[in-house]
Amino acid sequence: MKSPFVSRRDFLKTSTLAVAGLPLLGALAAEPKRKIGFALCGLGNLSTHQIAPALQQSQFCRLAGIVTGTPAKAARWKAQYNIPDRSIYNYDTMAQMADNPDIDVVYVVTPNALHAESAIKAAKAGKHVLCEKPMEVSVEKCQQMIDACREAKRQLAIGYRLHFEPNNLECVRLAREKVFGGLKSIKAGFGFAIGDPKQWRLNKALSGGGPMMDVGIYALQAMRYLSGQEPVSVSAIATTTDKVKFRDIEETLAWQMKFPGGILASGNTTYGFDGNNFFTAQAERGSFGLEPAYNYHGIQGTRSDGKTIELPDMNQFAAEMDDFAQCILENRPTRVPGEEGLRDVKIMMAIYEAARTGQAVNL
Amino acid sequence: MKSPFVSRRDFLKTSTLAVAGLPLLGALAAEPKRKIGFALCGLGNLSTHQIAPALQQSQFCRLAGIVTGTPAKAARWKAQYNIPDRSIYNYDTMAQMADNPDIDVVYVVTPNALHAESAIKAAKAGKHVLCEKPMEVSVEKCQQMIDACREAKRQLAIGYRLHFEPNNLECVRLAREKVFGGLKSIKAGFGFAIGDPKQWRLNKALSGGGPMMDVGIYALQAMRYLSGQEPVSVSAIATTTDKVKFRDIEETLAWQMKFPGGILASGNTTYGFDGNNFFTAQAERGSFGLEPAYNYHGIQGTRSDGKTIELPDMNQFAAEMDDFAQCILENRPTRVPGEEGLRDVKIMMAIYEAARTGQAVNL
Numbered sequence: 001m002k003s004p005f006v007s008r009r010d011f012l013k014t015s016t017l018a019v020a021g022l023p024l025l026g027a028l029a030a031e032p033k034r035k036i037g038f039a040l041c042g043l044g045n046l047s048t049h050q051i052a053p054a055l056q057q058s059q060f061c062r063l064a065g066i067v068t069g070t071p072a073k074a075a076r077w078k079a080q081y082n083i084p085d086r087s088i089y090n091y092d093t094m095a096q097m098a099d100n101p102d103i104d105v106v107y108v109v110t111p112n113a114l115h116a117e118s119a120i121k122a123a124k125a126g127k128h129v130l131c132e133k134p135m136e137v138s139v140e141k142c143q144q145m146i147d148a149c150r151e152a153k154r155q156l157a158i159g160y161r162l163h164f165e166p167n168n169l170e171c172v173r174l175a176r177e178k179v180f181g182g183l184k185s186i187k188a189g190f191g192f193a194i195g196d197p198k199q200w201r202l203n204k205a206l207s208g209g210g211p212m213m214d215v216g217i218y219a220l221q222a223m224r225y226l227s228g229q230e231p232v233s234v235s236a237i238a239t240t241t242d243k244v245k246f247r248d249i250e251e252t253l254a255w256q257m258k259f260p261g262g263i264l265a266s267g268n269t270t271y272g273f274d275g276n277n278f279f280t281a282q283a284e285r286g287s288f289g290l291e292p293a294y295n296y297h298g299i300q301g302t303r304s305d306g307k308t309i310e311l312p313d314m315n316q317f318a319a320e321m322d323d324f325a326q327c328i329l330e331n332r333p334t335r336v337p338g339e340e341g342l343r344d345v346k347i348m349m350a351i352y353e354a355a356r357t358g359q360a361v362n363l
Numbered sequence: 364m365k366s367p368f369v370s371r372r373d374f375l376k377t378s379t380l381a382v383a384g385l386p387l388l389g390a391l392a393a394e395p396k397r398k399i400g401f402a403l404c405g406l407g408n409l410s411t412h413q414i415a416p417a418l419q420q421s422q423f424c425r426l427a428g429i430v431t432g433t434p435a436k437a438a439r440w441k442a443q444y445n446i447p448d449r450s451i452y453n454y455d456t457m458a459q460m461a462d463n464p465d466i467d468v469v470y471v472v473t474p475n476a477l478h479a480e481s482a483i484k485a486a487k488a489g490k491h492v493l494c495e496k497p498m499e500v501s502v503e504k505c506q507q508m509i510d511a512c513r514e515a516k517r518q519l520a521i522g523y524r525l526h527f528e529p530n531n532l533e534c535v536r537l538a539r540e541k542v543f544g545g546l547k548s549i550k551a552g553f554g555f556a557i558g559d560p561k562q563w564r565l566n567k568a569l570s571g572g573g574p575m576m577d578v579g580i581y582a583l584q585a586m587r588y589l590s591g592q593e594p595v596s597v598s599a600i601a602t603t604t605d606k607v608k609f610r611d612i613e614e615t616l617a618w619q620m621k622f623p624g625g626i627l628a629s630g631n632t633t634y635g636f637d638g639n640n641f642f643t644a645q646a647e648r649g650s651f652g653l654e655p656a657y658n659y660h661g662i663q664g665t666r667s668d669g670k671t672i673e674l675p676d677m678n679q680f681a682a683e684m685d686d687f688a689q690c691i692l693e694n695r696p697t698r699v700p701g702e703e704g705l706r707d708v709k710i711m712m713a714i715y716e717a718a719r720t721g722q723a724v725n726l
Contacts, residue, residue: 184604184633235721236598236619237621237723239626253627254627256598256599256617262603262615264600275649275650282633282638282639304638354598358722360600
């Protein structure tokens with residue numbers, strides 16, 4: 001399935017939903033009889049500080065269960081969220097979810113290289129899967145996840161929260177409707193100075209790569225959803241100034257992509273320094289962009305005609321989960337399916353290959 | 364000779380001169396007995412609207428002669444600037460300059476691919492040479508210019524006006540003095556929507572290349588003077604959306620360069636759209652940059668500590684010519700010698716090769 005985000009017809013449909021539809025639904029829709037039950041799989045920072053609170057703000061979802069390898073976390077979450085014992089799992093007991101009707105979706109929030117394992121277990125237990133980005137660390141593992149969910153007849157979505165973020169969607173509209181003419185060039189970057197040198201993100205066995213996989217993927221996504229196209233070739237250079245901290249992964253990476261119509265995209269990502277969080281789209285008669293572009297809150301931007309882009313903040317995780325819940329309730333496809341996650345992983349692998357070999361890679 | 368702009372010792376010397384010294388000299392120095400006589404070679408837009416007016420504002424220079432292939436221009440300039448007949452040349456009579464003591468310097472402002480021809484004629488006539496950027500369209504022709512000036516024992520400078528621009532120099536200071544720590548990454552871009560489809564800039568035989576040679580060179584320069592290093596490898600992608608207008612040269616080009624210490628630089632240039640005129644340097648503890656960075660006037664910037672960079676405007680061409688005049692009067696080397704121009708041409712040829720082959724090029 002092609003991502004609705006990048007097809008014009010589907011974009012109009014889904015963006016109407018996402019920009020105007022969600023508040024509208026909030027106002028008009030009756031509370032659903034049954035909220036979709038989410039089990040959070042992996043209880044790190046993102047689950048703790050973003051996703052669990054977002055579930056409380058969601059309309060169609062509820063926190064129904066957890067999967068963790070750490071008993072102390074299980075006890076803490078059980079107390080905080082009143083989770084019944086039978087909905088508390090570890091990575092070895094996930095098959096038992098098959099007997100638990102409270103859980104509809106497993107939201108996989110583990111380190112990247114463990115996504116497939118949990119996603120496939122969840123699918124085999126008959127659960128829908130929402131999986132954080134990047135989908136996995138190889139094209140093969142992404143494909144295994146897609147296959148497992150297809151076999152189980154369950155939906156698979158990737159946690160691309162910005163597909164539900166109004167300012168990003170407004171920029172997609174400016175691009176698609178050619179408000180400033182056809183796009184010529186896209187620049188996008190996302191990076192930050194990473195802290196704790198012992199975290200899994202710096203360990204390639206768990207992360208599959210460095211800032212490209214973790215945050216560069218947002219800039220890559222922006223290039224794809226702004227252009228509405230798939231890149232035909234990539235080139236890249238990676239560098240490291242701190243060879244101790246970044247012995248395993250790239251510190252800073254810049255890449256370029258050529259799109260079929262001639263649009264040229266330049267991206268940057270880093271774990272070395274703060275300050276990159278933007279995209280700029282340059283078109284025939286003007287430009288527009290966001291900065292910050294990828295944050296949880298405060299996304300805003302400018303247009304070359306002097307107008308600002310500053311649509312109201314919302315909880316992106318709640319929107320993402322509510323949309324997936326509605327897809328399940330209404331039996332319609334998600335706009336961020338596994339195929340969309342696989343596309344990014346495939347491109348990122350090409351970017352790494354280009355950086356490693358110094359050779360542009362055709363896609 | 365190494366460019367003084369990129370050596371710390373020489374930078375401190377020359378930046379003191381350029382930032383504080385010129386106004387100081389203006390206040391203290393007596394008018395020189397003899398102003399250095401400049402002959403403008405090539406009377407296009409740049410000579411007409413920038414360089415000739417700048418000569419009127421300069422302190423150590425005067426417009427002493429012209430070289431043009433167009434008799435109507437000769438008549439117009441003669442009348443406007445009161446140029447004696449014996450100081451009016453065409454491209455075939457430049458050898459006769461040897462007998463004209465009024466002319467000390469020939470400022471070559473022709474299309475790029477004609478620079479070497481006029482520069483070598485000027486040197487052979489015993490004149491110093493100031494040559495617009497890009498120096499020439501091949502490494503070989505650059506070397507011929509250097510050799511000709513060396514043989515004639517005359518100075519050769521390239522018209523890198525931003526080496527005399529206070530805001531750019533301030534950014535070089537921030538980088539060299541590590542005010543925000545060591546540099547990690549540099550982003551720079553310069554481009555514009557080119558007009559008249561018949562101009563020589565779109566004709567590769569005269570231009571040697573597209574926006575990279577014309578304006579991308581400023582972003583390349585910024586990367587080099589901010590890092591104070593020479594790149595070790597480049598990769599690049601070029602694209603074209605208008606295959607009629609840009610049948611001969613690239614429309615848009617993005618390139619990346621790796622520096623020895625791991626600094627990663629990403630550049631963009633285009634003739635396809637307006638809006639790119641910036642650089643950003645990201646360092647360990649903050650960032651700084653200019654936007655616009657390369658204009659004749661109004662250059663300004665910001666620092667991540669909230670301070671602005673907004674040193675007063677000045678006539679960059681006058682500063683560039685005054686500095687060259689002083690170098691001649693005081694018999695000291697220019698900070699923008701032919702070797703500096705050749706370095707850029709060498710890197711740009713590698714950038715074009717990388718874009719053509721899809722293969723990173725080591726320098």
